Amino acid sequence: xxxxxxxxxxxxxxxxxxxxxxxxxxxxxxxxxxxxxxxxxxxxxxxxxxxxxxxxxxxxxxxxxxxxxxxxxxxxx
Amino acid sequence: xxxxxxxxxxxxxxxxxxxxxxxxxxxxxxxxxxxxxxxxxxxxxxxxxxxxxxxxxxxxxxxxxxxxxxxxxxxxxxxxxxxxxxxxxxxxxxxxxxxxxxxxxxxxxxxxxxxxxxxxxxxxxxxxxxxxxxxxxxxxxxxxxxxxxxxxxxxxxxxxxxxxxxxxxxxxxxxxxxxxxxxxxxxxxxxxxxxxxxxxxxxxxxxxxxxxxxxxxxxxxxxxxxxxxxxxxxxxxxxxxxxxxxxxxxxxxxxxxxxxxxxxxxxxxxxxxxxxxxxxxxxxxxxxxxxxxxxxxxxxxxxxxxxxxxxxxxxxxxxxxxxxxxxxxxxxxxxxxxxxxxxxxxxxxxxxxxxxxxxxxxxxxxxxxxxxxxxxxxxxxxxxxxxxxxxxxxxxxxxxxxxxxxxxxxxxxxxxxxxxxxxxxxxxxxxxxxxxxxxxxxxxxxxxxxxxxxxxxxxxxxxxxxxxxxxxxxxxxxxxxxxxxxxxxxxxxxxxxxxxxxxxxxxxxxxxxxxxxxxxxxxxxxxxxxxxxxx
Amino acid sequence: xxxxxxxxxxxxxxxxxxxxxxxxxxxxxxxxxxxxxxxxxxxxxxxxxxxxxxxxxxxxxxxxxxxxxxxxxxxxxxxxxxxxxxxxxxxxxxxxxxxxxxxxxxxxxxxxxxxxxxxxxxxxxxxxxxxxxxxxxxxxxxxxxxxxxxxxxxxxxxxxxxxxxxxxxxxxxxxxxxxxxxxxxxxxxxxxxxxxxxxxxxxxxxxxxxxxxxxxxxxxxxxxxxxxxxxxxxxxxxxxxxxxxxxxxxxxxxxxxxxxxxxxxxxxxxxxxxxxxxxxxxxxxxxxxxxxxxxxxxxxxxxxxxxxxxxxxxxxxxxxxxxxxxxxxxxxxxxxxxxxxxxxxxxxxxxxxxx
Numbered sequence: 001x002x003x004x005x006x007x008x009x010x011x012x013x014x015x016x017x018x019x020x021x022x023x024x025x026x027x028x029x030x031x032x033x034x035x036x037x038x039x040x041x042x043x044x045x046x047x048x049x050x051x052x053x054x055x056x057x058x059x060x061x062x063x064x065x066x067x068x069x070x071x072x073x074x075x076x077x
Numbered sequence: 078x079x080x081x082x083x084x085x086x087x088x089x090x091x092x093x094x095x096x097x098x099x100x101x102x103x104x105x106x107x108x109x110x111x112x113x114x115x116x117x118x119x120x121x122x123x124x125x126x127x128x129x130x131x132x133x134x135x136x137x138x139x140x141x142x143x144x145x146x147x148x149x150x151x152x153x154x155x156x157x158x159x160x161x162x163x164x165x166x167x168x169x170x171x172x173x174x175x176x177x178x179x180x181x182x183x184x185x186x187x188x189x190x191x192x193x194x195x196x197x198x199x200x201x202x203x204x205x206x207x208x209x210x211x212x213x214x215x216x217x218x219x220x221x222x223x224x225x226x227x228x229x230x231x232x233x234x235x236x237x238x239x240x241x242x243x244x245x246x247x248x249x250x251x252x253x254x255x256x257x258x259x260x261x262x263x264x265x266x267x268x269x270x271x272x273x274x275x276x277x278x279x280x281x282x283x284x285x286x287x288x289x290x291x292x293x294x295x296x297x298x299x300x301x302x303x304x305x306x307x308x309x310x311x312x313x314x315x316x317x318x319x320x321x322x323x324x325x326x327x328x329x330x331x332x333x334x335x336x337x338x339x340x341x342x343x344x345x346x347x348x349x350x351x352x353x354x355x356x357x358x359x360x361x362x363x364x365x366x367x368x369x370x371x372x373x374x375x376x377x378x379x380x381x382x383x384x385x386x387x388x389x390x391x392x393x394x395x396x397x398x399x400x401x402x403x404x405x406x407x408x409x410x411x412x413x414x415x416x417x418x419x420x421x422x423x424x425x426x427x428x429x430x431x432x433x434x435x436x437x438x439x440x441x442x443x444x445x446x447x448x449x450x451x452x453x454x455x456x457x458x459x460x461x462x463x464x465x466x467x468x469x470x471x472x473x474x475x476x477x478x479x480x481x482x483x484x485x486x487x488x489x490x491x492x493x494x495x496x497x498x499x500x501x502x503x504x505x506x507x508x509x510x511x512x513x514x515x516x517x518x519x520x521x522x523x524x525x526x527x528x529x530x531x532x533x534x535x536x537x538x539x540x541x542x543x544x545x546x547x548x549x550x551x552x553x554x555x556x557x558x559x560x561x562x563x564x565x566x567x568x569x570x571x572x573x574x575x576x577x578x579x580x581x582x583x584x585x586x587x588x589x590x591x592x593x594x595x596x597x598x599x600x601x602x603x604x605x606x607x608x609x610x611x612x
Numbered sequence: 613x614x615x616x617x618x619x620x621x622x623x624x625x626x627x628x629x630x631x632x633x634x635x636x637x638x639x640x641x642x643x644x645x646x647x648x649x650x651x652x653x654x655x656x657x658x659x660x661x662x663x664x665x666x667x668x669x670x671x672x673x674x675x676x677x678x679x680x681x682x683x684x685x686x687x688x689x690x691x692x693x694x695x696x697x698x699x700x701x702x703x704x705x706x707x708x709x710x711x712x713x714x715x716x717x718x719x720x721x722x723x724x725x726x727x728x729x730x731x732x733x734x735x736x737x738x739x740x741x742x743x744x745x746x747x748x749x750x751x752x753x754x755x756x757x758x759x760x761x762x763x764x765x766x767x768x769x770x771x772x773x774x775x776x777x778x779x780x781x782x783x784x785x786x787x788x789x790x791x792x793x794x795x796x797x798x799x800x801x802x803x804x805x806x807x808x809x810x811x812x813x814x815x816x817x818x819x820x821x822x823x824x825x826x827x828x829x830x831x832x833x834x835x836x837x838x839x840x841x842x843x844x845x846x847x848x849x850x851x852x853x854x855x856x857x858x859x860x861x862x863x864x865x866x867x868x869x870x871x872x873x874x875x876x877x878x879x880x881x882x883x884x885x886x887x888x889x890x891x892x893x894x895x896x897x898x899x900x901x902x903x904x905x906x907x908x909x910x911x912x913x914x915x916x917x918x919x920x921x922x923x924x925x926x927x928x929x930x931x932x933x934x935x936x937x938x939x940x941x942x943x944x945x946x947x948x949x950x951x952x953x954x955x956x957x958x959x960x961x962x963x964x965x966x967x
Contacts, residue, residue: 015914023911033904034911041915048922061705062927066941073944417722421872527726527734529875530718533882534738537757544752545745558752560622 004053012046106202112142112219119146122206129209134162137171141182142219146205151212153231160193161214161227183223186216195228207285234259240342240364242507248384252342253364257287260344260359260366264291267348272296275359278309286317289359296354296580304549305356305369320360320367327369330546334512337548339371346380354584370548370584372555374568376508377401382571391570397505398569404502404513407495408445409520409532415441417528434489442525444488448496449521451478453514456500551584619813621822623751626758628810628830629837630887633761635713636803637841638881640860644939645795646851647781653842655796657835660804664831666954667807668824671814673961679811680899683953686960693903695953700899702949703809704916707892708923709938711735714885715924716931721862721874732924735885740917742890743897744910747816750890761883764876765837768865769844775867776847801943803838804831805950812895858935893920 019038026034051057109115123129128149135142145161164170167190174185187196193214199205205215205224212230237259240252253260261275272294279285288309292302308327317323324338325331341347342364347357350368358367377397382390414422415430422430437444455474459467479497482488503513516539523531546553556564561582566572619627642649642656674682679699684692714735715728723731742750785792810827817823845860848867854860865873897916901909928934 011918015918019911019914026908026911030904030906034906037900037904038911038915041912041919045915045918045922048919048926052922052925057926060927060929062937062941065945066937069941069944418875421875423870527731528722530723530731530878530882531734533879534734537753537882537886538738538741540753540756541742541745541749544749544756552752554752554756558755559620560755 001053005050008046008049008053012042015042105204108200108202108205108217108222108224110220110222112144112217115144115217118202119144132162134165136165137175140175141171144217145214146209146217147214147229148209148212151210151232152214152229156193156229156231157214161191161216161229164190164192181221181223182218183221183225186218187225191216191225191227193227193229197226199224199226210285211287230258232256237263243341243343243346243380245379245381245384248381249343249345251344253344253347253366255362255364257289257359257361260364261289261291263344264348264351264357264359267344268293268351273351276306278306280309280312280314280323281317282313282315284316284318287361288317288323291351291357291359293351293354296352297356298354298584301354301370301549301584302356305358309358317360317362319363320358320365323358323360324367329548333542333546334515335373335543335546335553336508336512337369337371337546337553339368339375339508340365341368342366343380349380349383353581370551372548372551373543373553374557376506378567383574387571387573394569394571400502400505401509401513404499404506405516406520406532407499407502408449408517409524410529411491411495412441412445412521413524413528413532416525430489430491433491436486437489438486440525441492442521444492445495445521446518448488448492449499449514449518452496452500556581617747617816618818619748619751619816620818621826623755624810624813624817625826625830625833626754627751627813627887627891628807628827629834630754630758630761630884631807631809631891632803632831632834632838633880633884634803634888635710635881635885636838637765637884638717638859638861638877639713639938640842640845640854640857641799641802641939642795642842643845643854643857643860644798645792646786646855647783647846648785648792649795649842649846649851649854650781650839651785652792652795653799653839655793656799656804657831657839659796659800660807660835661828661831663800663805663951663954664807664827666951666958667811667814668827670954670957670961671811671823672820673958675820676815678815678898678902679808679895680902682811682957686957696899696903699808699949700896700903702946703812703892703896703899704920704923705927706806706809707889707896707920708927709934710885710889710892711920711924712928712934714881716934717859717862717881718878720859720931721878729921729925732921735882735889736917736921739886739889739893740913742886743893743913743917746910747813747894750887750894754887757883758887761880762837764880765841768868768873768876769840771868771871771873772844772848772864774869775864776844777850778847780847780850797947798939798943801946801950802938805946808950808954809892809895811954812898813891858931889920893917 023031023035023038048057109118119129119131128151129146130149131144131146133142133144143165145157147157165186170190173189174180174182183198187198197208199208199215200223205217205226208226209215212232213226214229216225216227218224234256235254237251237254239250243252251263253263265273270293274292274294276290278288278290280288290302290306290309305327309323312323312326314322314326320340324336324340327338329337339350341350347366347368351357355368355370358369360367377394379393382394415434419427434441439447455470455478458470459474462470479493483490483493499517503510506513520532520535523535525531527534543554544552544558552559555561557568563579564581566577567581640649642653645652670682674685677685680696683696683699686692687695711732715732718731719726719728742753807827814820814823817826841861845864846854848864849857849860853863857863859877861877862874865877893913893916897909897912900912900916901907928937
């Protein structure tokens with residue numbers, strides 16, 4: 001488990017290192033928008049990976065979709 | 078780390094800028110009229126140049142003094158004597174001039190005395206120096222600011238022989254030599270057309286190498302020609318000793334494994350490429366002529382394809398494509414099948430392999446890597462060794478590595494077969510010969526990790542990489558991707574020559590590309606009509 | 613915006629074909645219909661033509677606009693953004709689904725002991741590389757790689773001929789028409805309806821006049837090939853075995869006399885899946901970039917791919933949960949996105965035209 005977490009961290013760091021030169025070159029108008037969305041996506045992915053490794057993932061969206069469909073359509077699933 | 082890279086980058090950039098400034102042409106300088114001054118100047122420029130020769134001559138009843146300056150052995154002594162010195166020393170030569178005394182001496186010499194094929198009037202001293210260094214003889218005239226440069230070039234060149242890199246069974250056997258003038262003439266003899274343009278330029282701050290951009294006007298895309306010329310003009314290095322220097326400076330993807338600039342040693346190959354609308358780049362001092370743009374499929378084409386019958390050359394094309402796949406995939410497939418997909422192989426075959434691998438202590442992957450590296454060592458040794466010793470390398474390779482390592486139980490028999498097959502396949506594609514081993518190792522490693530899946534991951538990545546490449550603006554995999562159906566005629570199979578009515582659409586100027594098609598069609602119709610009329 | 617990206621009609625056709633092939637040919641969604649699988653498939657195929665007609669109409673009414681922009685134009689800024697987010701989620705979900713399918717397939721068939729995360733990550737790395745290079749390169753690579761897919765399918769189809777048994781087609785409509793229509797509805801949403809993703813890609817077509825021809829031709833050709841695969845599985849395995857298997861083609865190819873061609877199925881899945889995931893993630897990336905008003909999506913490739921890998925592992929507990937969900941829940945979840953909202957867009961456009 002520890003190994004997996006280390007791997008995940010390394011992958012995330014490599015990603016940032018690969019993207020950073022490109023991210024810093026964007027023109028000023030969009031820079032903040034791109035940086036925020038970039039790190040938001042990265043953080044989501046990273047947290048998800050971390051939770052999956054720790055086996056403490058929240059309820060899967062598929063289950064939520066299933067429940068919602070049940071509620072709306074009332075199909076017996 | 079990044080700050081270090083940044084600093085390095087800045088340093089390189091400033092260096093490049095500094096070089097740009099250094100590259101400025103020297104100012105024009107007048108030729109001194111008095112001879113002591115001229116002599117001093119020549120002495121200063123050519124100090125300690127042992128091969129620089131001058132000769133002073135008094136002509137016209139010893140009224141006029143001339144200095145002839147040339148480089149020993151660059152200028153042919155025979156031409157120098159026959160066409161310059163002898164006519165000058167002819168007693169009657171100056172009679173007319175001494176009587177009239179109206180003309181300028183330089184003009185008189187040019188028109189009436191000297192019998193060299195090409196004579197140029199020069200007024201810039203630096204230019205005369207350049208001419209001398211190119212092998213021409215310069216005649217300075219006392220009291221005149223005009224000098225005459227006579228074409229007396231005549232140095233020792235290798236005779237035109239059959240090139241060793243591209244041998245053919247059928248087809249012309251002549252190859253380019255090291256001399257640019259000879260090479261241009263060889264090409265001109267193939268394409269007797271005033272539209273074949275040859276633009277000369279000088280590249281290299283120290284070497285001042287002559288480079289010739291050669292294209293067929295009206296067929297080559299003018300934008301392509303312009304692009305090639307601007308890329309060459311941007312080159313700013315000390316020396317150009319081989320066209321490889323130029324290749325490295327003008328190629329599109331210097332970091333890719335694949336070549337995006339082609340080269341050939343044969344006039345007929347270069348002529349064919351120029352006729353397709355490509356641009357040839359000749360470089361003085363090397364028999365290798367560059368052609369741009371260079372597309373991936375050219376690695377599969379050989380000049381002989383067009384000299385032999387269409388069916389046989391189409392079959393050979395197919396063989397070459399198979400060879401391409403064999404040379405990069407075979408060891409990887411072996412590893413993948415033995416490690417992951419044993420069930421795919423027929424049982425009997427699997428048992429045979431198992432029996433031969435019984436006493437081998439290593440995994441198929443180790444075996445493949447060991448044999449692959451061994452072969453690369455042998456190949457490199459075979460090329461670098463003096464030719465008489467090369468024989469012994471092959472004996473060592475065949476006996477020691479092949480026979481003994483199998484007997485010693487280091488490698489299995491199937492692996493030896495596979496290595497041999499891959500090696501031979503590699504030689505069929507000379508332009509990619511130095512590239513394919515890397516991919517072979519890559520596929521072997523990928524196969525060891527994820528079997529056939531790994532191989533295909535790698536293959537897709539390779540195809541994506543090939544698709545991103547462009548050579549002088551043309552997609553590297555054209556005409557396969559993007560697909561151009563009319564150009565398929567010269568890819569996996571070679572259509573008969575009488576079906577090749579259009580020029581390659583990706584290469585040629587759009588006007589000629591599409592229009593030529595219709596024009597050819599119209600011409601066919603016209604000829605049919607004429608035949609009917611004749612009847 | 614991203615309108616400078618241009619692909620040719622042939623490339624678009626290949627992308628649509630690869631997309632349809634995707635995981636369909638390996639999962640065989642018609643399996644539940646037993647001996648009537650071919651009928652269910654043909655019904656869905658006809659429905660698929662209606663769906664692609666709908667998408668093409670929308671694309672032609674709004675030339676050079678992607679789905680996200682069309683939504684904004686049709687439903688206004690706020691509602692449009694919400695629906696666009698829904699679609700981006702759907703594309704991401706689809707990519708994760710295919711990734712998971714791929715990982716499960718590999719784990720079940722060949723790589724029993726390789727961790728699924730590793731296989732999926734390798735695949736994702738390839739797709740990230742492809743996305744970084746852009747759609748044009750993807751199209752050109754498809755031109756090189758898709759022919760292999762067709763060749764492999766044809767090879768397998770003909771090598772299996774000795775194993776075909778026409779008795780497997782009977783009894784015809786044993787349980788009546790209702791289960792067949794139910795399966796057909798499932799097949800309509802997977803794979804045909806999923807081509808709604810291409811509404812993000814249609815504006816990139818070099819000559820928009822070809823759009824209708826190209827997409828219909830791609831549907832026709834690939835639909836025919838998938839029909840061939842379904843008939844092949846049915847004839848060689850029989851309805852009984854077909855309904856019990858998760859990956860029918862893997863088993864049917866093992867029946868080839870003297871040979872075992874299972875790896876070809878994996879490779880086909882790889883090629884089709886590569887196109888499908890790349891297209892889905894491309895659509896999601898372009899959608900995000902357009903919502904944010906960015907010029908270039910390429911900076912967001914790596915984090916989104918990481919997210920897709922995470923989602924692939926997170927969405928389903930195991931293979932059987934996934935199979936169950938895709939068969940029973942997925943059609944109802946996807947249908948509004950594939951049919952409802954596009955139809956609404958078309959209606960709104962028509963009403964606006966009248967008004």
